[in-house]
Amino acid sequence: MTDDANRPVKALLTMDEIVSALDTIGTAGVTEIAEQIDRPQSVVHDYLSTLAQLGYIVRTNGKYELGLRYLELGGRVRDRIPLYQVARPEIQKLAEESSSESVTLCVEENGRCVALDAVQSNESIKYDWSPGSYFHMHCSGAGKAMLANYSDERVEDILDTHGLPARTDNTITDREELSQELEEVRESGVSFERGEYNTGMQTISAPILDDNGRVLGGLSVSGPAHRLEEPKVEAELRDKLLSSVNIIELNYNAR
Numbered sequence: 001m002t003d004d005a006n007r008p009v010k011a012l013l014t015m016d017e018i019v020s021a022l023d024t025i026g027t028a029g030v031t032e033i034a035e036q037i038d039r040p041q042s043v044v045h046d047y048l049s050t051l052a053q054l055g056y057i058v059r060t061n062g063k064y065e066l067g068l069r070y071l072e073l074g075g076r077v078r079d080r081i082p083l084y085q086v087a088r089p090e091i092q093k094l095a096e097e098s099s100s101e102s103v104t105l106c107v108e109e110n111g112r113c114v115a116l117d118a119v120q121s122n123e124s125i126k127y128d129w130s131p132g133s134y135f136h137m138h139c140s141g142a143g144k145a146m147l148a149n150y151s152d153e154r155v156e157d158i159l160d161t162h163g164l165p166a167r168t169d170n171t172i173t174d175r176e177e178l179s180q181e182l183e184e185v186r187e188s189g190v191s192f193e194r195g196e197y198n199t200g201m202q203t204i205s206a207p208i209l210d211d212n213g214r215v216l217g218g219l220s221v222s223g224p225a226h227r228l229e230e231p232k233v234e235a236e237l238r239d240k241l242l243s244s245v246n247i248i249e250l251n252y253n254a255r
Contacts, residue, residue, distance in 0.1 A: 014039065018047050019066065022057065027065045074132055083107065083208065083216050084116045086252045094221070094244045095119040098237065101223035104129065106142035107216070111158040113143045116217070128198065138164050138178055139171045141193035141205030142218030147178075148185035149207045149215045155182070170195040190238055195225060202228040204237055206245045211253045219245050 017037040022028065025036065034044040048064050051057040055069040078084050087105050095103040105117040115133045129135065137143025137158060147155050164173045172178045185191040193203040205220040221228075221237050228234055 014043070015047055015051070018044065018051070019056070022064060022066050027063045029063050033064070078116055078131070081107070081116065082255065083248075083252060086255070087208070087217075087219070087248045088117060090244045090248050091117055091119055091219070094219075094240060097240055098221060098223075101221050101228075101237070104142065104220045104222065106140070106146075106218045106220065108137065108143075108146050109134075111137070111161050113137050113140050113146075113218075135197065136162055136165060136167070139167045139193065139196040140220075141191050141203035141222070142220045144182060144185055144191040144193065145205040145207040145218040145220075146215050148182040148191065149209065149213070167197055168195055168199050170199070172196065189242065193222075200225050204228065204234065204241060206241050208245055208248055208252075210249070216252065219248070
């Protein structure tokens with residue numbers, strides 16, 4: 001699934017520990033970070049100073065936090081992805097046509113889903129994902145939509161690497177059960193996530209494919225379960241979702 005380094009550079013591994021610690025803590029001083037990653041304060045200070053010099057970390061009143069340089073780099077990476085460029089207008093349109101829902105464009109990277117774009121039609125409902133969020137494929141609608149269009153070998157590879165951890169009580173954690181659901185997704189063309197990622201939420205998703213049937217990503221519409229469980233609403237959103245996917249595929253393949 002991933003290329004493991006034969007001789008990992010220890011300095012980069014330490015840097016990743018520091019960045020991850022700041023991502024978790026938010027704002028912290030040298031002592032707190034050193035305790036978090038179990039490294040000498042002098043070593044942590046040198047790393048923090050260097051990262052601050054490069055603009056990846058900001059120091060304010062003796063505390064450190066991640067800098068907006070990551071946003072700059074992430075934005076550039078995303079803007080270079082053809083699928084994002086093509087899908088963005090349709091995502092905005094689908095979000096405008098929906099009510100109290102979130103529209104999310106996902107791709108797979110190293111066996112996990114990554115949200116490339118997420119547009120909310122109603123800001124009063126707070127969703128705990130945003131562009132750049134990573135999550136397991138088996139507990140997300142877009143993830144299952146993509147898995148259903150992968151080879152059995154690819155699916156097994158992903159599950160061997162990341163497993164089937166339970167995010168909620170509704171998360172599928174059995175391979176045979178997941179396999180049966182993926183077969184249903186292949187037959188219907190859409191996948192559902194019913195409280196498997198967030199209790200009380202529901203998602204309907206569809207895969208985005210190129211002319212050769214290669215999986216490009218997945219498009220999802222998420223919202224409160226009590227609303228999306230209504231047959232009329234579900235049918236309406238399904239039609240809108242598939243229409244959007246069709247337009248995205250046509251525009252992508254016509255590039």
